[in-house]
Amino acid sequence: MGRDEVLKTFEGVVSDPLGSIKEYKEKEKKPVVGYFCTYTPEEMIHAAGAIPFRIIGENKAVERADGHLQSYSCSLIRTGLDLALLGKLDFVDGTVFPHTCDSIQRLSDIWKVNAKIDYHADVVLPVKLNTESAKKYLIEELGAFRKSLDEHFSTTVSDKKLRESIKVYNEMRDNLSRLYRIKNEAPKSITARDVNNCVKAAMYMPVEEHNRLMAELLADLDKGAKDEDAPRVIFSGNLCVFPEILDFVEKAGAYVVGDDMCTGYRYFVTNVDEKKGDDLGPIEAIADRIIKRPICAAKHNPDFDRGEFLKSLAREVKAEGVVFLFLKFCDPHSFDYPRLMKSLDEVKIPHILIETEMDNPALGQLRTRIEAFVEMIRDNR
Numbered sequence: 001m002g003r004d005e006v007l008k009t010f011e012g013v014v015s016d017p018l019g020s021i022k023e024y025k026e027k028e029k030k031p032v033v034g035y036f037c038t039y040t041p042e043e044m045i046h047a048a049g050a051i052p053f054r055i056i057g058e059n060k061a062v063e064r065a066d067g068h069l070q071s072y073s074c075s076l077i078r079t080g081l082d083l084a085l086l087g088k089l090d091f092v093d094g095t096v097f098p099h100t101c102d103s104i105q106r107l108s109d110i111w112k113v114n115a116k117i118d119y120h121a122d123v124v125l126p127v128k129l130n131t132e133s134a135k136k137y138l139i140e141e142l143g144a145f146r147k148s149l150d151e152h153f154s155t156t157v158s159d160k161k162l163r164e165s166i167k168v169y170n171e172m173r174d175n176l177s178r179l180y181r182i183k184n185e186a187p188k189s190i191t192a193r194d195v196n197n198c199v200k201a202a203m204y205m206p207v208e209e210h211n212r213l214m215a216e217l218l219a220d221l222d223k224g225a226k227d228e229d230a231p232r233v234i235f236s237g238n239l240c241v242f243p244e245i246l247d248f249v250e251k252a253g254a255y256v257v258g259d260d261m262c263t264g265y266r267y268f269v270t271n272v273d274e275k276k277g278d279d280l281g282p283i284e285a286i287a288d289r290i291i292k293r294p295i296c297a298a299k300h301n302p303d304f305d306r307g308e309f310l311k312s313l314a315r316e317v318k319a320e321g322v323v324f325l326f327l328k329f330c331d332p333h334s335f336d337y338p339r340l341m342k343s344l345d346e347v348k349i350p351h352i353l354i355e356t357e358m359d360n361p362a363l364g365q366l367r368t369r370i371e372a373f374v375e376m377i378r379d380n381r
């Protein structure tokens with residue numbers, strides 16, 4: 001398969017995640033386990049013989065979930081619950097809720113009662129990540145998750161299976177890291193929308209198939225594509241559910257050369273240390289990754305400053321502007337926003353804030369604002 005066919009396959013998966021995962025389930029004869037957040041240890045679900053599948057809801061008006069949730073909950077939560085209440089997740093064999101933001105935690109309670117999906121697991125991760133006791137607790141919590149997978153799926157998530165799963169997930173993360181490096185060095189070689197499709201497809205399809213397709217894509221990208229001297233922009237926030245926003249940036253004549261998003265870089269940036277997995281056990285190695293990865297706004301680690309991280313990312317990829325992209329009513333990201341803004345102001349990197357709701361994107365207005373932002377960066381050069 002050449003570059004275009006691979007990208008078309010990923011686009012097909014991302015534009016219809018539910019239809020695609022149902023087909024994969026049928027083909028691979030494996031259970032599907034849905035999850036809500038990138039802190040979910042996918043390797044463990046994979047080692048239990050299931051296909052992990054990220055639930056991101058749908059870009060459409062909420063029909064039933066508002067009977068259970070306040071309308072000021074974020075649309076990830078509202079549209080996700082809607083999928084379950086409308087019976088669109090009936091094919092899913094289980095759901096996993098990692099302990100992250102308050103909304104995801106409380107959704108778990110509502111889900112347990114109303115979604116009627118067989119297997120339900122809360123993985124209660126520590127909020128503060130930098131203490132010895134947090135690590136000890138996390139290892140125990142992951143051990144309990146392993147036990148519940150064993151019991152429900154009548155399997156044994158052995159250390160051997162976990163090590164194998166860690167390998168295939170590390171391969172997926174390495175592939176996406178290589179793709180980001182290529183986009184950074186030769187931004188014209190692939191569009192930001194296609195890069196984002198590659199990341200999201202990893203959340204929606206069997207990882208082995210993703211690895212196979214990514215190897216073909218990486219071998220067939222024109223890394224020498226001549227780039228124009230265009231403004232370079234990065235994104236920061238939670239979810240990018242409207243790829244049109246990435247198109248607007250690139251059609252306005254800038255390149256998207258990186259991000260700190262949970263549908264982007266934060267999903268794949270840190271590998272599980274395989275050597276540690278061999279020496280100390282795979283559960284400890286997975287715990288280590290959760291602690292070491294760049295944190296999301298819903299987590300706390302005094303040793304990790306999100307503002308410094310954003311500044312150094314901007315420096316590394318030579319970004320000249322930052323687009324903050326949040327789902328409306330996301331408390332953790334909104335609380336972090338003033339601090340992040342201040343960090344960028346210190347180094348005079350211009351930024352813009354875009355808040356979207358999945359059922360109401362107002363794309364026309366967004367296009368105008370993005371065009372003006374890119375124009376401003378160009379004028380400042």
Ligand code: SF4
Nearest residue numbers: 037100238262296298
């Ligand atoms: S923004 Fe944070 S809490 Fe929300 S889904 Fe992403 S990683 Fe999880």
